[in-house]
Amino acid sequence: MNFAVLQFPASNCDQDCVHAVRVLGHNAGLVWHKDTSLGAVDAVIVPGGFSYGDHLRCGAIARFSPVMQAVKQFADNGGLVLGICNGFQILCEAGLLPGALIRNRDLQFRCEQVYLKTDNFGTAFTSKIPAGKPLMIPIAHGEGCYFADGETLAKLKANGQVLWQYCDANGAVTEASNPNGSIQNIAGISNDRFNVAGLMPHPDRASEAILGTTDGRFIFESMIAALQVKSTAKAA
Amino acid sequence: MKAKIIITPKKAVLDPQGKTVQSALDHMGYKGVTGVHVGKYIEIDLVAGTDKAAATKALNDAAHKFLSNPVIEDYRLEIVD
Numbered sequence: 035m036n037f038a039v040l041q042f043p044a045s046n047c048d049q050d051c052v053h054a055v056r057v058l059g060h061n062a063g064l065v066w067h068k069d070t071s072l073g074a075v076d077a078v079i080v081p082g083g084f085s086y087g088d089h090l091r092c093g094a095i096a097r098f099s100p101v102m103q104a105v106k107q108f109a110d111n112g113g114l115v116l117g118i119c120n121g122f123q124i125l126c127e128a129g130l131l132p133g134a135l136i137r138n139r140d141l142q143f144r145c146e147q148v149y150l151k152t153d154n155f156g157t158a159f160t161s162k163i164p165a166g167k168p169l170m171i172p173i174a175h176g177e178g179c180y181f182a183d184g185e186t187l188a189k190l191k192a193n194g195q196v197l198w199q200y201c202d203a204n205g206a207v208t209e210a211s212n213p214n215g216s217i218q219n220i221a222g223i224s225n226d227r228f229n230v231a232g233l234m235p236h237p238d239r240a241s242e243a244i245l246g247t248t249d250g251r252f253i254f255e256s257m258i259a260a261l262q263v264k265s266t267a268k269a270a
Numbered sequence: 271m272k273a274k275i276i277i278t279p280k281k282a283v284l285d286p287q288g289k290t291v292q293s294a295l296d297h298m299g300y301k302g303v304t305g306v307h308v309g310k311y312i313e314i315d316l317v318a319g320t321d322k323a324a325a326t327k328a329l330n331d332a333a334h335k336f337l338s339n340p341v342i343e344d345y346r347l348e349i350v351d
Contacts, residue, residue, distance in 0.1 A: 091339055098336070127339065134341040136279075141286050181283055181342055215284055 035261045037062040038075040040105070040121075042096045047082035047118065047238055054241040055079075058254055067099040076261045077114040078105055080121030082174070082236060092135060092177050093123035102128055114158055114257055115230045119175055122222070122232030130230050131223060132190065133182035135175075139215025143176040147247070148213055148235060150221050151201040154194040157224060158260030159231045162252045168205040169198075169249040171235040173213055178234035180216035180223075190223055198222040198233055271316040273329050274348045277338045278309035312337060322349055 039051045041064045048064055055062035062079075065072055072078060085096035096102065102124070109115050109130055117125040125131045138144060149168040152160050163169065182190065190196050199219040202211040212219045214234070222233025237250025279285045287308040295303050316325055329347055338345040 090337070094336065094339070126341075134339055136283060136342055137286055139284060139286055141290060179284060183282065183341070215286070 035060045035076045035258055035265075036074065037077050037079055038065045038072045039063070039079045039081055040065050040067065040101055041081075042067045042083065042085035042099060044085050044087055045081050045083035045120070047120075047236065050236075050238040051079045051081045051118070054238040054250065054254060057241055058251065058258065060258060065101055067096065067101050070100045070104060072101070072104045072108055075108075075113075076265075077116070077257055078108060080105070080115065080117040080124050080232075081238070082119030082121060085120055085124065088120075088177075091127065092120060093125075093127040096120075096124045097128040106130065109225075109230050112227070112229050114260065116159065116253070116257065117230075117232035118236055118238060119173075119178070119234055122234055123177065125230060125232045131225055131232050132186050133180055133223070135177050135234070136179045136181055137177050138175070138179050138213070143174075144178070144213045145172070145174040146213065147172050148221070149201050149203055149205070149211065150198040150233075150235060151205050151207055152198055153196045154224075156194070157197060157228045157231070157256070159224065159228075159253055159256050160197055162256040162259055164252070166205065167249075168201055168203060169240075169252065170203075170247045171237055171240040171250050172247075173235045174239075175214070175234055178216065179214045180220040180234075182217060187217060189226075190220075193226055195224050195226060195228075196220055196222075197224055197231060198235075271318055271320055271325075272350050273314040273316060273325065274350065275312040275314070275329070275333055275337055275345055276309060277312070277333075277343050277345045278307050280342055280344055283342045309343070316349070325349055
């Protein structure tokens with residue numbers, strides 16, 4: 035499969051994402067923010083970092099980059115898009131995902147391992163995650179407190195769009211395991227078509243044993259499995 | 271001519287900066303403060319003689335689409351000579 039990893043000024047996890055995909059035996063290439071086309075790709079990753087210096091609001095300026103028009107079109111056509119950390123913020127600002135990410139509750143930049151409970155295993159981002167396994171994946175953000183208004187939140191929950199919640203090592207969703215004050219411990223969500231997802235934790239930093247955890251692989255492997263099903267269906 | 275845009279967090283949104291400033295004010299002895307909301311102030315310089323109504327319309331559009339995020343923020347726009 036062929037992944038496009040976007041590159042904005044001050045993206046800093048772009049190479050990590052490319053590496054994580056290649057480690058899994060698939061292709062990944064960088065696409066510059068000024069490009070107006072993604073080329074022939076199967077999926078898009080919007081990586082972490084501090085695009086445009088986080089000026090105004092995180093992701094607020096990146097969403098107007100030429101490449102984001104192409105990403106919007108790609109998503110509208112059903113293409114798989116995953117936003118990680120700043121990528122999640124960009125997708126929310128772009129309106130591709132509902133809600134917003136605001137300053138962490140304690141106003142601190144949090145850089146640590148967290149655990150994630152998967153709430154919906156039936157998606158292109160979660161199907162390969164073993165049931166009941168809390169994923170150990172690191173976070174590194176100052177503005178990762180997820181917020182959505184009551185109506186949006188109710189819709190997210192009713193549709194199964196909450197994909198991951200912060201939990202403890204045993205999988206219990208507790209106040210103490212919420213690193214940033216996210217509403218209902220939400221760490222990651224998808225859109226209502228389940229082809230665009232975002233999360234604050236970094237699966238790209240959890241894809242090789244040397245990094246202390248390989249749990250992030252499950253998310254990329256889920257995407258790859260979904261793309262393989264799609265390409266088999268197309269060939270048939 | 272200038273446009274002044276004041277952006278504040280919506281009431282329903284967690285405002286840890288506002289809360290921290292409020293408790294600091296309290297510690298410093300400033301009593302009677304019932305709330306603090308920390309937002310942003312943006313000043314935009316406009317060409318002298320710009321049509322006020324047209325500028326208001328354009329900047330409302332910019333404030334809604336870009337300068338503020340309506341999911342989490344409210345804004346007030348004022349254009350002054």
